[in-house]
Amino acid sequence: MSLFYLQDSRPHAYVGDGLSFWGIGGSGYVTDLDKAQLFAQDGALDHRDTDIPWPKDYIDARIRIGVDHQYICLTEAFEQHPDSPDFYLQKPKDWNGNNLIWLDATGQTTSNLRVAMKVPAALVACTSARLRYSGAVAWPCAYIDAHSRRLVERDDVNLKEALRGTGINLPKPRKVPMMMFNCAGCGRFVSDRQRFEHNCSNCGQDNKP
Template sequence: MSDLFFLQDSRSNVGSRAMFWRNGGGYTSNLNEAEQFTRERAVKQYESRQTDLPLPVGYTRAQSETGVDCQYLTRSEAEAYRNTDGRFYVAYTRDWDGNDLVWLGGSGPTANLEGAIHPGGEDALSYQSQGFELWPCGYINARSRPVVRASLLDHKQALRAAGLRLPKVKVERTRTYRNLTNCEGCGRFLTELQRFDDCPNCGARNAP
C-alpha cells in the first residue's frame, strides 16, 4: 500500500505532459521536482483544493517517460559540449510537445527520448542536411527528466490500488434566477413569480 503521493493539477497540462505540485510551490512536469505528500497531507490538500488530485508515487513513475525541455537548452552550450561518443539525437525543427522537443524515432516522431534514434558520424550529418537539428547525446541526457503523459493516468484505478478513498467535498451552490425584473417602486430584483404579487420590500404592484 503506497504512502507517498504526487498531486496532479487536473486543470491543465503542458502539451501532453501532466503537471504536478512542485516542491516549494507552483507546478512542474518534472517528476524529480514534484513534491511527495504523505497520505494524510495529500487528502488534506485535496479537501482544500479539489483540482489537486493525489496519485501514488510508484504508480506515477511507472507511467513515466523521458522528456527534454527546450527552455533549458542553448545552442552555444551544445556546440561547446565535448560529445565523447560522437552520437547525436535528431530533433524536428520547430516542433514541440508543450515545451519538450520532438525527436525522430524508429517509427516516426516521439517526445520520449527513450525512443529517439541517435546516429553518429556521417549518418548524423545526413539528417542535418534534411533540415533536422542535431543535439549531442551527452548534453541532452544531462538535461532530460522524467515526465508523464496525462492520458496514461487512471486516477480511479491508482487510488483503488493504493487503498485511498477521497472524501466527498460539499460544493456550495449559489442560487440563480432566470427572467429577473426590477420592482418599479424600489428597484429590487423580482423573480417571475414575485412580479405578479405586491413587492415584498415596498408593496408596489409590478404585474403587467
C-alpha cells in the same frame, strides 16, 4: 509507507500533455518529477478538490523523459561536446508543451527521449535524408541527456487504476452552475453561451456584453 505526488488538475496546469505537480517546499507547480513534493497519504488528501493524489510507484513506472527547450542552447551544446560520437535528431518548430520533439528509428516523432533514435555522427546527414527530415536539428546526445527530466503525460496514466487498493475515494467534482441572464429585449432567460452564439430566438435582441 505509501508516498504520493499531488497533481494540479485544473485545465491551465497542463503543459502540453504533461501533468503538473506540487513542487518541493511550496515552490509552485512543476512537470519535473525530481522537483515534485512527496506526500504521505493524509497530507495528499488535505488539499483542494482540484488537487489529485497519484501513488509514487504508479507514476514512476510510467515516466517519459522530456527535454525543455527553455533550458538548452545549440551553440552551448557543440561548445561542450565538439567531438560528440552520436546525436539525437529533433523535429524543428514542433513542441509538446515545452518539450522538444524527436525522431525515432522509424521516422515517427515523439516527445519521449527514451525512444528517440541515437545516430552516429557520420550518419546524421544521410539518416535525416532517409527519414525525409532534412531540416532535422542534430543535438549531441550527452548534452541532451544531461538536460533531460522525468515527467508523465496524461495518456499514460489512469486515475481509477492508480488508486485501486489505496482506500482513497476522491469526491466527485462539483458542477459549476450555468450563468443565466435576462434578455434585454423580452426578459426571457438566456444562458451565457447563448448570448454569444446568437441573438435572442424570441425577440432578436443582441445580448452580447
